[in-house]
Amino acid sequence: MNIVVCVKHAVDESELRADPAGKPQLQGAQSKMSAFDRNAVEEAVRIKEKKTGTVTVISIGSGDWKKSLKEALAMGSDKAVAVNSGQSLDALGTSYYLSRAIRRAGPVDLVIFSEGASDTYHGLVGPMTAEWLELPFLGYARKLDVGDGSVRCELALEEQEEVAEATLPAVVSVVSEINEPRYPTLLQIMQASKKPMEEVALDSLKDERVPPVRVTVTDVQAQALSRKRVVFEGSPEESSKKLVDALRRDGTI
Amino acid sequence: MTVVLSYSEDRGLALELSKGASLLAATSGATASAVVVDGLGETAPGGHVLVLKSERPLAGDYELIAGALAAAAKAKNSSIILIGATKQGRQVAAKLSVMAGMGVLSDVRSLRMDGGRLTGVRGVYAGRFNATVTTDLPCIALVPAGCYQAETGAPPEVEELAVGNLPSRVRHLETRPRSKGAVDLKTAEIIVAAGRGFKKKEDLALAEALVKALGGALGSSRPLSSDLGWLSEEHHIGLTGIYVRPRLYVAVGISGQLQHVAGIKDSKVIVAINKDKQAPIFQVADYGIVGDLYQVIPALVAALAA
Amino acid sequence: MGLFQTEHENVLRTFYGPDHAAYESVLESLARFLGAEVEPMSPRFDEEGGGIAGVRKALFDQGLARIPFEAHGGISLPFGVYSLAMELVGSADAPTAMSIGVHNMVAEGVFRFGTTSQKESVFSDLISGRKLGAFSLTEPTSGSDAKSMSTTAIREGSGYALNGSKMFITNAGDADLYLVFAKTEKGHSAFLVDRSTPGLSAGADIPKLGMRGSRTSEVRFEDCHVPSESLLGEDGSGFEYAKSMLNGSRIIMGSICVGIALTAYRKALDYSKQRALFGQRLADLQLTREKIANMRTEITSGRLLCLYASRLKELGLDHASEAAQAKVLSTEMAARVCDQVIQVYGGYGYTDSDVHRHWRDARLLAIGEGTSEVLRMLIAGKEVSGQR
Numbered sequence: 001m002n003i004v005v006c007v008k009h010a011v012d013e014s015e016l017r018a019d020p021a022g023k024p025q026l027q028g029a030q031s032k033m034s035a036f037d038r039n040a041v042e043e044a045v046r047i048k049e050k051k052t053g054t055v056t057v058i059s060i061g062s063g064d065w066k067k068s069l070k071e072a073l074a075m076g077s078d079k080a081v082a083v084n085s086g087q088s089l090d091a092l093g094t095s096y097y098l099s100r101a102i103r104r105a106g107p108v109d110l111v112i113f114s115e116g117a118s119d120t121y122h123g124l125v126g127p128m129t130a131e132w133l134e135l136p137f138l139g140y141a142r143k144l145d146v147g148d149g150s151v152r153c154e155l156a157l158e159e160q161e162e163v164a165e166a167t168l169p170a171v172v173s174v175v176s177e178i179n180e181p182r183y184p185t186l187l188q189i190m191q192a193s194k195k196p197m198e199e200v201a202l203d204s205l206k207d208e209r210v211p212p213v214r215v216t217v218t219d220v221q222a223q224a225l226s227r228k229r230v231v232f233e234g235s236p237e238e239s240s241k242k243l244v245d246a247l248r249r250d251g252t253i
Numbered sequence: 254m255t256v257v258l259s260y261s262e263d264r265g266l267a268l269e270l271s272k273g274a275s276l277l278a279a280t281s282g283a284t285a286s287a288v289v290v291d292g293l294g295e296t297a298p299g300g301h302v303l304v305l306k307s308e309r310p311l312a313g314d315y316e317l318i319a320g321a322l323a324a325a326a327k328a329k330n331s332s333i334i335l336i337g338a339t340k341q342g343r344q345v346a347a348k349l350s351v352m353a354g355m356g357v358l359s360d361v362r363s364l365r366m367d368g369g370r371l372t373g374v375r376g377v378y379a380g381r382f383n384a385t386v387t388t389d390l391p392c393i394a395l396v397p398a399g400c401y402q403a404e405t406g407a408p409p410e411v412e413e414l415a416v417g418n419l420p421s422r423v424r425h426l427e428t429r430p431r432s433k434g435a436v437d438l439k440t441a442e443i444i445v446a447a448g449r450g451f452k453k454k455e456d457l458a459l460a461e462a463l464v465k466a467l468g469g470a471l472g473s474s475r476p477l478s479s480d481l482g483w484l485s486e487e488h489h490i491g492l493t494g495i496y497v498r499p500r501l502y503v504a505v506g507i508s509g510q511l512q513h514v515a516g517i518k519d520s521k522v523i524v525a526i527n528k529d530k531q532a533p534i535f536q537v538a539d540y541g542i543v544g545d546l547y548q549v550i551p552a553l554v555a556a557l558a559a
Numbered sequence: 560m561g562l563f564q565t566e567h568e569n570v571l572r573t574f575y576g577p578d579h580a581a582y583e584s585v586l587e588s589l590a591r592f593l594g595a596e597v598e599p600m601s602p603r604f605d606e607e608g609g610g611i612a613g614v615r616k617a618l619f620d621q622g623l624a625r626i627p628f629e630a631h632g633g634i635s636l637p638f639g640v641y642s643l644a645m646e647l648v649g650s651a652d653a654p655t656a657m658s659i660g661v662h663n664m665v666a667e668g669v670f671r672f673g674t675t676s677q678k679e680s681v682f683s684d685l686i687s688g689r690k691l692g693a694f695s696l697t698e699p700t701s702g703s704d705a706k707s708m709s710t711t712a713i714r715e716g717s718g719y720a721l722n723g724s725k726m727f728i729t730n731a732g733d734a735d736l737y738l739v740f741a742k743t744e745k746g747h748s749a750f751l752v753d754r755s756t757p758g759l760s761a762g763a764d765i766p767k768l769g770m771r772g773s774r775t776s777e778v779r780f781e782d783c784h785v786p787s788e789s790l791l792g793e794d795g796s797g798f799e800y801a802k803s804m805l806n807g808s809r810i811i812m813g814s815i816c817v818g819i820a821l822t823a824y825r826k827a828l829d830y831s832k833q834r835a836l837f838g839q840r841l842a843d844l845q846l847t848r849e850k851i852a853n854m855r856t857e858i859t860s861g862r863l864l865c866l867y868a869s870r871l872k873e874l875g876l877d878h879a880s881e882a883a884q885a886k887v888l889s890t891e892m893a894a895r896v897c898d899q900v901i902q903v904y905g906g907y908g909y910t911d912s913d914v915h916r917h918w919r920d921a922r923l924l925a926i927g928e929g930t931s932e933v934l935r936m937l938i939a940g941k942e943v944s945g946q947r
Contacts, residue, residue, distance in 0.1 A: 214356025
């Protein structure tokens, strides 16, 4: 079975600071594999371990984005494709180039995405990539079962749970509840550097279908923290009374 | 004359987006049409409604809905399509975007026309920052709940459009509707949310007591619903769960990780109760009590009764 | 803030050149695990005086104990990388780091001095974490003067009978395997004794000022019979083995102290930027800046001395003095830094155990694994006798 899993080397949103003007300090900001992508890699590796096959992990990025690919290799992926992009891409562009990289990697049975990137959380690249590849998409899978030539999923939607199925090849996105990602052992980390990692230039992937950049980000500004941050002191009885008084005074209750 | 279409499989959101489409249309000399699939249903938006029909039901299948919307957009020469930012909405928008080569603004509020472009604001980096995003037309915008006031009223002007036979490759085998709690967290005015500070499932009775005393609804951080399974998924508030906008949000035993805080930012008043004074939740709270919830909650319930 | 920082990247680059990237991946991954699974538990381990078994096992599963060994299941990374790894563990939770460090000292003993069969079974059990080791040298009346120990191992039949008691033994009670030093007719020898051996009993956990998460107690041997196979290496060579094992372990204790100091320092630095007084931040006052500069410099110096001693060990060069220097400097500077951290926090430093526990943890290590006094005698002895 040939499985592809796509990961994003995302800005670590918990470490990101704002400069005095309120802009995010992206220069030198820490990045890591998007948290939910770990679940996607874990699921891909588990399927491979059950069904035998190969897991190829692909990421479009720049800077030190290969670190995330190395982690995915350490978790059990077999090979990595690092697409080097200096450009700012929107979801349409990212999914297009991912679909091209996936095609280039050879015949595929299953492509796995996470439910969304931890820094931007659009949840669009997965289903868009499926569309570029002209494959069916099953989104928000809490459980994934690969059968003979098909994949069946339990999908966690807002109002209902769904059981749905598609013939392979297909594309799936998984929710973070689907599994507990493994911590690779230190030995597996060492061995990961021996697994094949191929670097590909973004431009080498494009064909006549390449979409123009449609969506651009014109400004990013820190959300003003306008909370009062009042802490009530004293015994539980005293602080509770002060809290209730404050809430009544505000008209909140 | 361009047309702004709006659609969501969620009836409440569909009504809000219909209003949004009208507002956008008014600012740009366009008209608006609210799209429904298969049939008009009980709650119909006012204004112009476009009912898309095919040989088989379209509802519940993102491929069929995307295909139908593509046909509608073509027939109506639509420049903007507002889709409700639900999980299904995202999949519909994604497919439609690639089919038609359109950009998607996702999870955007404060939508406006800006010199032939559609512009809006969305949260990034787990909601700590706001990004202004813009795209050229035609385009799609995924709009979350709470941006517009739903308006029903005058009976709608209904137009039917047959979209022909559309392909779909996902086989829907089973649908299990979620058991709804007494109160829908998305619209709840007062919410008490429980976190890891609770040591065992039975202790949630304390949280329930506070819910009752305040007249609110019970929610939770992710660990309690997903990892521990003490509460079902519908209680999970956060980046990958439910976004809530209550008048009062009380976080009990919740540390305040960004993934959770992203879901509560629009609460009017946030109260935090936590043993650890360094817990990040206190940074985003209006009022806080540093203390053991096992002592504070009973005291709080008593203070509310007084 | 993540536990693996630019200063760790830099020290890997300066000490290891082109190989630094591979070691970075290993330490970054370890740091991620420590930050998520160990560091958050650290206050509780101190409060409850125990509970580290779970995270200790998880770290063994990660392969932490395998790092510095070249065979029999080791992953053959340089000792300096192991040293940095233990600094990271120390910065996440000091008792866990100390427990594992001492355990690994036993593993090193078996690796270097054991028979092939001991290496294949016992060593493998130790570095996998299947068995926990306890290094048993100190006694109620002999610590620094270890040679004057009174535990004896008398030949009996084909084996030995151990009699005596050991004191302040880390991991005692939890350990599966005790490396026990005892006097035989040939001199001092080392024995690998299984926990279930009749005649071996561990006392109750002794309450300590710090390192409370790590179990420490007395171990008694009352006519404890062990087979001859339990002898480690040569009969009579035990003391030499102990000195040799302690060299590596002293570097590690130094590294753990660097980790403790770094964690405490970061807290103080953050606090000083938030605390307001006299119309400014605490961090802007000159005397605070002096403290910050001193703490920063001391931590860097401790780390470098531990890495230098590590590199000497890797290269097979004599490093007993450098290891002692690294421990003396790092353990004493950690206590100084953590003391200053309490001062920076003022009243909160004295009352908040999340601040003062770092000093309490660091304070042990100028005593255990060779007191600063013994180590100074070692360093000066070599200088004066010209053995350098």
